[in-house]
Amino acid sequence: MLVAVLIANPDRPAITDAVLAESRRVLATEHPTRILHREVAAEILVPGAPSDAAAFTERLRTALGGEPLDIAVLPADAHRRKRLFLADMDSTMIEQECIDELAGTLGFKDHVAAITERAMRGEIAFEPALRERVALLKDIPVGVVDGLIADTLTLTPGGRTLVRTMAAHGAHTCLVSGGFTLFTGPIAAKLGFAEHRANRLAVEDGKLTGSVEDPIVGKAEKRATLMELRDRFGLAPAETMAVGDGANDLDMLGEAGLGVAFRAKPAVAAAARARVEHADLTALLYLQGYAASEFVG
Known part of the structure; x- marks a missing residue:
């Protein structure tokens, strides 16, 4: 059995009776609709095998293409609610790229942001691009980070609810970033993650040295983190979930159940099992079958 999930942004409810009727018609299902949050999220059971999910998803996206909805058709199995959750930080759990904001304190945010964008699109290799950008941050006082966290960085809507709800239902949560521990520590604490992994910036006399310590947390390390935690908790691949937006997240997303x-960037959106373009991060709870009444704020 499969389940088709329709999700709107909570600020722009869009799941009307007409949308649900059309969805059931396209899916040719007699199963009733389950409302997860009025006009924001709903799901419908659909007879079919896992191999049919992609075709059903595209069929629904085509039929409802004019609606501001995120759509996914997924297996309705015993592992639908995940027990391990890994998340990227920059442009995922927060709305900015930390390295770009650090560069902004020296007046060359646009230059660094252009490199970041190319790396996240997969147009250039992540590791050398990271080292190139970090070198430009030399002599920034470490205290600048606290100011950016307090005054500039914003949490992506729905993120705190996503993390805390999953934790409350027994999932282990980890923030894993190609950014820096100076940021992931405080951000993980704000959001409620159990742990965090990221790159370490070298510091001397209270200032950044312009170098980053090895090993680099990039595409391979993110995937390795998921596998390590999966093995630590004795979980099946299907019991894991990951979210991200950039090319360095691709291996992690592919390894996750x-x-x-x-x-996300186009190449990432095209490769992922599910994509969220309209909704906030609570969409990841609806994808797992959580109703809004089960959310933990």
């Missing part, structure tokens, strides 16, 4: 591209 459910890989979700969140407002």
